[in-house]
Amino acid sequence: MLKVLVIDADSDFASRLGKAILDEGHEARIVGDAKYGIARARTLEPDLVLVDTNLPGVTGTQLIEELKPFVPGRIVVCTDSDDPEYVKATIAAGASDFVLKSSGIDSIISRTCPSDDDEESGEDVGDGGSGSPGSKKGRTRTLRAPLKEGKRPFCVVVAHVDDQKRSFIAEIVERLNRAIHVIEVSSSTEAIAACAQNRTVMLVIDWEMPDIPARIAMRSIQEAKNGKAIAMFVTYKGHSPEKQRLAMYAGALAFAGEPWADGSLEGQLKQAFDVIRKRRRRAKINALQAKAA
Structure with missing residues:
Protein backbone atom coordinates (compact mmCIF):
# COMPACT_ATOMS: atom_id res chain seq x y z
CA MET A 1 0.00 0.00 0.00
CA LEU A 2 1.32 3.42 -0.99
CA LYS A 3 0.96 6.66 0.95
CA VAL A 4 -0.18 9.09 -1.75
CA LEU A 5 -0.41 12.86 -1.40
CA VAL A 6 -2.48 14.79 -3.95
CA ILE A 7 -1.79 18.54 -4.20
CA ASP A 8 -4.32 20.16 -6.50
CA ALA A 9 -6.48 23.29 -6.32
CA ASP A 10 -9.17 21.68 -8.48
CA SER A 11 -11.21 20.08 -5.70
CA ASP A 12 -13.45 18.09 -8.05
CA PHE A 13 -10.55 16.52 -9.92
CA ALA A 14 -8.58 15.92 -6.72
CA SER A 15 -11.56 14.20 -5.08
CA ARG A 16 -12.09 11.87 -8.02
CA LEU A 17 -8.39 11.10 -8.15
CA GLY A 18 -8.28 10.47 -4.40
CA LYS A 19 -11.24 8.09 -4.59
CA ALA A 20 -9.58 6.14 -7.39
CA ILE A 21 -6.39 5.85 -5.32
CA LEU A 22 -8.39 4.52 -2.36
CA ASP A 23 -10.18 2.05 -4.63
CA GLU A 24 -6.76 0.65 -5.60
CA GLY A 25 -6.06 -0.06 -1.94
CA HIS A 26 -3.69 2.84 -1.29
CA GLU A 27 -3.80 5.63 1.29
CA ALA A 28 -4.72 9.07 -0.08
CA ARG A 29 -4.38 12.59 1.36
CA ILE A 30 -5.65 15.63 -0.56
CA VAL A 31 -4.63 19.27 -0.09
CA GLY A 32 -5.52 22.29 -2.18
CA ASP A 33 -2.58 24.67 -1.91
CA ALA A 34 1.20 24.62 -2.15
CA LYS A 35 2.04 25.77 1.38
CA TYR A 36 -0.17 23.19 3.06
CA GLY A 37 1.02 20.56 0.59
CA ILE A 38 4.63 21.06 1.64
CA ALA A 39 3.65 20.92 5.32
CA ARG A 40 1.64 17.74 4.71
CA ALA A 41 4.54 16.13 2.87
CA ARG A 42 6.80 16.88 5.83
CA THR A 43 4.57 14.94 8.23
CA LEU A 44 3.31 12.22 5.89
CA GLU A 45 6.59 11.34 4.10
CA PRO A 46 4.58 10.04 1.13
CA ASP A 47 5.59 7.28 -1.26
CA LEU A 48 4.01 9.25 -4.10
CA VAL A 49 3.03 12.89 -4.62
CA LEU A 50 0.69 13.79 -7.48
CA VAL A 51 1.01 17.54 -7.83
CA ASP A 52 -0.53 20.18 -10.06
CA THR A 53 2.28 22.70 -10.50
CA ASN A 54 -0.08 25.48 -11.64
CA LEU A 55 -0.85 26.61 -8.10
CA PRO A 56 -0.99 30.25 -6.95
CA GLY A 57 1.91 31.79 -5.08
CA VAL A 58 4.69 29.50 -6.29
CA THR A 59 6.17 28.31 -9.57
CA GLY A 60 6.05 24.65 -10.49
CA THR A 61 9.80 24.16 -10.23
CA GLN A 62 9.94 25.94 -6.86
CA LEU A 63 7.19 23.72 -5.51
CA ILE A 64 8.93 20.54 -6.63
CA GLU A 65 12.25 21.68 -5.15
CA GLU A 66 10.57 22.47 -1.82
CA LEU A 67 8.77 19.13 -1.76
CA LYS A 68 11.84 17.01 -2.55
CA PRO A 69 13.44 16.98 0.94
CA PHE A 70 10.23 15.60 2.46
CA VAL A 71 9.31 13.01 -0.18
CA PRO A 72 11.20 9.71 0.06
CA GLY A 73 9.22 8.40 -2.91
CA ARG A 74 8.22 9.87 -6.26
CA ILE A 75 6.92 13.28 -7.28
CA VAL A 76 4.73 13.09 -10.38
CA VAL A 77 3.46 16.24 -12.06
CA CYS A 78 -0.23 15.96 -12.94
CA THR A 79 -1.04 18.86 -15.22
CA ASP A 80 -2.90 20.20 -18.23
CA SER A 81 0.27 21.44 -19.95
CA ASP A 82 2.24 19.27 -22.37
CA ASP A 83 4.73 21.97 -23.35
CA PRO A 84 8.14 20.22 -23.82
CA GLU A 85 10.07 23.02 -22.11
CA TYR A 86 7.72 22.89 -19.14
CA VAL A 87 8.16 19.11 -18.92
CA LYS A 88 11.96 19.42 -19.03
CA ALA A 89 11.92 22.07 -16.30
CA THR A 90 9.84 19.96 -13.92
CA ILE A 91 11.96 16.85 -14.49
CA ALA A 92 15.15 18.86 -13.97
CA ALA A 93 13.69 20.27 -10.73
CA GLY A 94 13.25 16.76 -9.36
CA ALA A 95 9.97 15.35 -10.65
CA SER A 96 10.11 11.66 -11.53
CA ASP A 97 7.44 11.75 -14.21
CA PHE A 98 4.53 13.75 -15.60
CA VAL A 99 0.99 12.85 -16.63
CA LEU A 100 -1.70 14.83 -18.37
CA LYS A 101 -5.03 15.32 -16.63
CA SER A 102 -6.71 14.96 -20.00
CA SER A 103 -5.55 11.33 -20.17
CA GLY A 104 -8.21 10.48 -17.58
CA ILE A 105 -8.27 9.22 -14.00
CA ASP A 106 -7.92 5.55 -14.96
CA SER A 107 -4.84 6.23 -17.08
CA ILE A 108 -3.23 8.32 -14.34
CA ILE A 109 -3.84 5.58 -11.77
CA SER A 110 -2.50 2.78 -13.99
CA ARG A 111 0.66 4.77 -14.65
CA THR A 112 1.38 6.04 -11.15
CA CYS A 113 -0.29 3.57 -8.75
CA PRO A 114 0.08 0.12 -10.35
CA SER A 115 -1.78 -2.79 -8.83
CA ASP A 116 0.05 -5.81 -7.45
CA ASP A 117 -0.46 -7.63 -10.75
CA ASP A 118 1.77 -5.09 -12.47
CA GLU A 119 4.66 -5.50 -10.05
CA GLU A 120 7.75 -7.56 -10.74
CA SER A 121 7.11 -11.28 -10.36
CA GLY A 122 10.69 -12.20 -9.49
CA GLU A 123 11.10 -14.45 -12.54
Whole structure:
Protein backbone atom coordinates (compact mmCIF):
# COMPACT_ATOMS: atom_id res chain seq x y z
CA MET A 1 0.00 0.00 0.00
CA LEU A 2 1.32 3.42 -0.99
CA LYS A 3 0.96 6.66 0.95
CA VAL A 4 -0.18 9.09 -1.75
CA LEU A 5 -0.41 12.86 -1.40
CA VAL A 6 -2.48 14.79 -3.95
CA ILE A 7 -1.79 18.54 -4.20
CA ASP A 8 -4.32 20.16 -6.50
CA ALA A 9 -6.48 23.29 -6.32
CA ASP A 10 -9.17 21.68 -8.48
CA SER A 11 -11.21 20.08 -5.70
CA ASP A 12 -13.45 18.09 -8.05
CA PHE A 13 -10.55 16.52 -9.92
CA ALA A 14 -8.58 15.92 -6.72
CA SER A 15 -11.56 14.20 -5.08
CA ARG A 16 -12.09 11.87 -8.02
CA LEU A 17 -8.39 11.10 -8.15
CA GLY A 18 -8.28 10.47 -4.40
CA LYS A 19 -11.24 8.09 -4.59
CA ALA A 20 -9.58 6.14 -7.39
CA ILE A 21 -6.39 5.85 -5.32
CA LEU A 22 -8.39 4.52 -2.36
CA ASP A 23 -10.18 2.05 -4.63
CA GLU A 24 -6.76 0.65 -5.60
CA GLY A 25 -6.06 -0.06 -1.94
CA HIS A 26 -3.69 2.84 -1.29
CA GLU A 27 -3.80 5.63 1.29
CA ALA A 28 -4.72 9.07 -0.08
CA ARG A 29 -4.38 12.59 1.36
CA ILE A 30 -5.65 15.63 -0.56
CA VAL A 31 -4.63 19.27 -0.09
CA GLY A 32 -5.52 22.29 -2.18
CA ASP A 33 -2.58 24.67 -1.91
CA ALA A 34 1.20 24.62 -2.15
CA LYS A 35 2.04 25.77 1.38
CA TYR A 36 -0.17 23.19 3.06
CA GLY A 37 1.02 20.56 0.59
CA ILE A 38 4.63 21.06 1.64
CA ALA A 39 3.65 20.92 5.32
CA ARG A 40 1.64 17.74 4.71
CA ALA A 41 4.54 16.13 2.87
CA ARG A 42 6.80 16.88 5.83
CA THR A 43 4.57 14.94 8.23
CA LEU A 44 3.31 12.22 5.89
CA GLU A 45 6.59 11.34 4.10
CA PRO A 46 4.58 10.04 1.13
CA ASP A 47 5.59 7.28 -1.26
CA LEU A 48 4.01 9.25 -4.10
CA VAL A 49 3.03 12.89 -4.62
CA LEU A 50 0.69 13.79 -7.48
CA VAL A 51 1.01 17.54 -7.83
CA ASP A 52 -0.53 20.18 -10.06
CA THR A 53 2.28 22.70 -10.50
CA ASN A 54 -0.08 25.48 -11.64
CA LEU A 55 -0.85 26.61 -8.10
CA PRO A 56 -0.99 30.25 -6.95
CA GLY A 57 1.91 31.79 -5.08
CA VAL A 58 4.69 29.50 -6.29
CA THR A 59 6.17 28.31 -9.57
CA GLY A 60 6.05 24.65 -10.49
CA THR A 61 9.80 24.16 -10.23
CA GLN A 62 9.94 25.94 -6.86
CA LEU A 63 7.19 23.72 -5.51
CA ILE A 64 8.93 20.54 -6.63
CA GLU A 65 12.25 21.68 -5.15
CA GLU A 66 10.57 22.47 -1.82
CA LEU A 67 8.77 19.13 -1.76
CA LYS A 68 11.84 17.01 -2.55
CA PRO A 69 13.44 16.98 0.94
CA PHE A 70 10.23 15.60 2.46
CA VAL A 71 9.31 13.01 -0.18
CA PRO A 72 11.20 9.71 0.06
CA GLY A 73 9.22 8.40 -2.91
CA ARG A 74 8.22 9.87 -6.26
CA ILE A 75 6.92 13.28 -7.28
CA VAL A 76 4.73 13.09 -10.38
CA VAL A 77 3.46 16.24 -12.06
CA CYS A 78 -0.23 15.96 -12.94
CA THR A 79 -1.04 18.86 -15.22
CA ASP A 80 -2.90 20.20 -18.23
CA SER A 81 0.27 21.44 -19.95
CA ASP A 82 2.24 19.27 -22.37
CA ASP A 83 4.73 21.97 -23.35
CA PRO A 84 8.14 20.22 -23.82
CA GLU A 85 10.07 23.02 -22.11
CA TYR A 86 7.72 22.89 -19.14
CA VAL A 87 8.16 19.11 -18.92
CA LYS A 88 11.96 19.42 -19.03
CA ALA A 89 11.92 22.07 -16.30
CA THR A 90 9.84 19.96 -13.92
CA ILE A 91 11.96 16.85 -14.49
CA ALA A 92 15.15 18.86 -13.97
CA ALA A 93 13.69 20.27 -10.73
CA GLY A 94 13.25 16.76 -9.36
CA ALA A 95 9.97 15.35 -10.65
CA SER A 96 10.11 11.66 -11.53
CA ASP A 97 7.44 11.75 -14.21
CA PHE A 98 4.53 13.75 -15.60
CA VAL A 99 0.99 12.85 -16.63
CA LEU A 100 -1.70 14.83 -18.37
CA LYS A 101 -5.03 15.32 -16.63
CA SER A 102 -6.71 14.96 -20.00
CA SER A 103 -5.55 11.33 -20.17
CA GLY A 104 -8.21 10.48 -17.58
CA ILE A 105 -8.27 9.22 -14.00
CA ASP A 106 -7.92 5.55 -14.96
CA SER A 107 -4.84 6.23 -17.08
CA ILE A 108 -3.23 8.32 -14.34
CA ILE A 109 -3.84 5.58 -11.77
CA SER A 110 -2.50 2.78 -13.99
CA ARG A 111 0.66 4.77 -14.65
CA THR A 112 1.38 6.04 -11.15
CA CYS A 113 -0.29 3.57 -8.75
CA PRO A 114 0.08 0.12 -10.35
CA SER A 115 -1.78 -2.79 -8.83
CA ASP A 116 0.05 -5.81 -7.45
CA ASP A 117 -0.46 -7.63 -10.75
CA ASP A 118 1.77 -5.09 -12.47
CA GLU A 119 4.66 -5.50 -10.05
CA GLU A 120 7.75 -7.56 -10.74
CA SER A 121 7.11 -11.28 -10.36
CA GLY A 122 10.69 -12.20 -9.49
CA GLU A 123 11.10 -14.45 -12.54
CA ASP A 124 14.51 -14.68 -14.15
CA VAL A 125 15.51 -12.46 -17.04
CA GLY A 126 16.69 -15.55 -18.89
CA ASP A 127 19.95 -16.41 -20.53
CA GLY A 128 18.66 -15.30 -23.91
CA GLY A 129 21.13 -16.80 -26.31
CA SER A 130 22.91 -15.59 -29.35
CA GLY A 131 21.02 -14.27 -32.34
CA SER A 132 22.01 -12.85 -35.66
CA PRO A 133 23.85 -9.52 -35.38
CA GLY A 134 21.36 -7.72 -37.57
CA SER A 135 18.27 -9.12 -35.90
CA LYS A 136 15.52 -6.60 -35.19
CA LYS A 137 13.40 -9.02 -33.20
CA GLY A 138 11.78 -7.33 -30.23
CA ARG A 139 12.73 -3.80 -31.35
CA THR A 140 10.20 -1.06 -30.71
CA ARG A 141 10.16 2.71 -30.74
CA THR A 142 6.97 2.98 -28.72
CA LEU A 143 7.02 3.83 -25.04
CA ARG A 144 5.01 0.82 -23.93
CA ALA A 145 6.00 -2.74 -24.71
CA PRO A 146 3.14 -4.94 -25.97
CA LEU A 147 1.73 -7.59 -23.68
CA LYS A 148 2.82 -11.14 -24.36
CA GLU A 149 0.74 -13.97 -22.91
CA GLY A 150 -0.57 -11.64 -20.24
CA LYS A 151 2.86 -10.58 -19.00
CA ARG A 152 4.96 -7.56 -19.80
CA PRO A 153 8.37 -8.53 -21.22
CA PHE A 154 11.62 -7.48 -19.63
CA CYS A 155 13.00 -4.39 -21.35
CA VAL A 156 16.27 -2.61 -21.94
CA VAL A 157 15.93 1.08 -22.77
CA VAL A 158 18.65 2.44 -25.06
CA ALA A 159 18.93 6.25 -25.00
CA HIS A 160 21.27 7.93 -27.47
CA VAL A 161 20.79 10.96 -29.69
CA ASP A 162 22.75 9.38 -32.57
CA ASP A 163 20.53 6.99 -34.55
CA GLN A 164 23.37 4.78 -35.80
CA LYS A 165 25.02 4.41 -32.40
CA ARG A 166 21.67 3.75 -30.75
CA SER A 167 20.89 1.00 -33.27
CA PHE A 168 24.38 -0.45 -32.84
CA ILE A 169 23.88 -0.71 -29.07
CA ALA A 170 20.40 -2.20 -29.52
CA GLU A 171 21.73 -4.89 -31.87
CA ILE A 172 24.35 -5.91 -29.32
CA VAL A 173 21.71 -6.13 -26.58
CA GLU A 174 19.51 -8.30 -28.81
CA ARG A 175 22.45 -10.51 -29.72
CA LEU A 176 23.35 -11.03 -26.07
CA ASN A 177 19.80 -11.76 -24.92
CA ARG A 178 16.97 -12.55 -27.31
CA ALA A 179 14.47 -12.64 -24.43
CA ILE A 180 14.93 -8.90 -23.91
CA HIS A 181 12.63 -6.34 -25.50
CA VAL A 182 14.64 -3.31 -26.68
CA ILE A 183 13.17 0.19 -26.59
CA GLU A 184 15.12 2.88 -28.43
CA VAL A 185 14.70 6.55 -27.52
CA SER A 186 16.59 9.71 -28.44
CA SER A 187 16.14 11.86 -25.32
CA SER A 188 16.35 11.60 -21.54
CA THR A 189 12.70 12.63 -21.27
CA GLU A 190 11.66 9.65 -23.39
CA ALA A 191 14.00 7.39 -21.42
CA ILE A 192 12.38 8.40 -18.13
CA ALA A 193 8.92 7.70 -19.53
CA ALA A 194 9.97 4.39 -21.10
CA CYS A 195 11.56 3.12 -17.88
CA ALA A 196 8.53 4.15 -15.83
CA GLN A 197 6.00 2.50 -18.14
CA ASN A 198 7.79 -0.76 -18.81
CA ARG A 199 9.32 -3.70 -16.99
CA THR A 200 12.79 -2.27 -17.36
CA VAL A 201 15.87 -4.14 -16.13
CA MET A 202 18.55 -1.90 -17.65
CA LEU A 203 19.00 1.59 -19.05
CA VAL A 204 21.82 2.20 -21.51
CA ILE A 205 22.23 5.97 -21.72
CA ASP A 206 24.77 8.30 -23.30
CA TRP A 207 26.40 10.66 -20.82
CA GLU A 208 25.96 13.66 -23.14
CA MET A 209 22.18 13.64 -23.57
CA PRO A 210 21.03 17.03 -24.96
CA ASP A 211 17.80 17.64 -23.04
CA ILE A 212 18.25 16.43 -19.45
CA PRO A 213 21.69 15.47 -18.06
CA ALA A 214 22.12 11.71 -17.83
CA ARG A 215 22.86 11.83 -14.09
CA ILE A 216 19.53 13.59 -13.41
CA ALA A 217 17.64 11.18 -15.64
CA MET A 218 19.28 8.20 -13.90
CA ARG A 219 18.31 9.51 -10.48
CA SER A 220 14.72 10.19 -11.56
CA ILE A 221 14.38 6.71 -13.03
CA GLN A 222 15.67 4.97 -9.91
CA GLU A 223 13.33 7.00 -7.70
CA ALA A 224 10.37 6.30 -9.98
CA LYS A 225 10.92 2.54 -9.75
CA ASN A 226 10.32 2.84 -6.00
CA GLY A 227 13.19 0.65 -4.86
CA LYS A 228 13.20 -1.82 -7.75
CA ALA A 229 16.72 -1.81 -9.13
CA ILE A 230 17.42 -0.86 -12.73
CA ALA A 231 20.96 -1.45 -13.94
CA MET A 232 22.45 1.76 -15.31
CA PHE A 233 24.93 1.49 -18.19
CA VAL A 234 26.61 4.70 -19.40
CA THR A 235 28.30 5.33 -22.74
CA TYR A 236 30.48 8.34 -23.48
CA LYS A 237 33.03 9.66 -25.95
CA GLY A 238 36.65 8.72 -25.35
CA HIS A 239 38.21 6.90 -22.40
CA SER A 240 38.00 9.37 -19.54
CA PRO A 241 38.65 8.33 -15.90
CA GLU A 242 36.79 11.47 -14.82
CA LYS A 243 33.66 10.48 -16.76
CA GLN A 244 33.92 6.97 -15.35
CA ARG A 245 34.07 8.39 -11.83
CA LEU A 246 31.06 10.65 -12.44
CA ALA A 247 29.10 7.79 -14.01
CA MET A 248 29.79 5.52 -11.04
CA TYR A 249 28.80 8.30 -8.63
CA ALA A 250 25.52 8.65 -10.55
CA GLY A 251 24.83 4.96 -9.99
CA ALA A 252 26.16 3.33 -13.16
CA LEU A 253 26.73 -0.41 -12.94
CA ALA A 254 29.08 -0.31 -15.93
CA PHE A 255 30.26 2.01 -18.69
CA ALA A 256 32.02 1.97 -22.05
CA GLY A 257 33.85 4.76 -23.83
CA GLU A 258 33.91 5.23 -27.58
CA PRO A 259 35.23 3.97 -29.94
CA TRP A 260 33.68 0.53 -29.49
CA ALA A 261 35.49 -1.28 -32.31
CA ASP A 262 37.62 -3.22 -29.81
CA GLY A 263 34.58 -5.07 -28.47
CA SER A 264 34.65 -3.26 -25.13
CA LEU A 265 30.97 -2.29 -25.35
CA GLU A 266 29.78 -5.85 -25.95
CA GLY A 267 32.03 -7.18 -23.19
CA GLN A 268 30.78 -4.65 -20.66
CA LEU A 269 27.13 -5.24 -21.62
CA LYS A 270 27.60 -8.99 -21.23
CA GLN A 271 29.01 -8.48 -17.74
CA ALA A 272 26.08 -6.20 -16.90
CA PHE A 273 23.58 -8.89 -17.96
CA ASP A 274 25.44 -11.42 -15.81
CA VAL A 275 25.09 -9.14 -12.79
CA ILE A 276 21.38 -8.60 -13.49
CA ARG A 277 20.74 -12.35 -13.66
CA LYS A 278 22.59 -12.95 -10.40
CA ARG A 279 20.65 -10.16 -8.68
CA ARG A 280 17.28 -11.49 -9.80
CA ARG A 281 18.10 -15.07 -8.87
CA ARG A 282 19.23 -13.91 -5.43
CA ALA A 283 16.02 -11.90 -5.04
CA LYS A 284 13.96 -14.93 -6.03
CA ILE A 285 15.75 -17.13 -3.50
CA ASN A 286 15.26 -14.51 -0.77
CA ALA A 287 11.55 -14.30 -1.59
CA LEU A 288 11.16 -18.08 -1.37
CA GLN A 289 13.04 -18.18 1.93
CA ALA A 290 10.84 -15.40 3.32
CA LYS A 291 7.70 -17.34 2.39
CA ALA A 292 9.04 -20.50 4.00
CA ALA A 293 9.95 -18.70 7.23
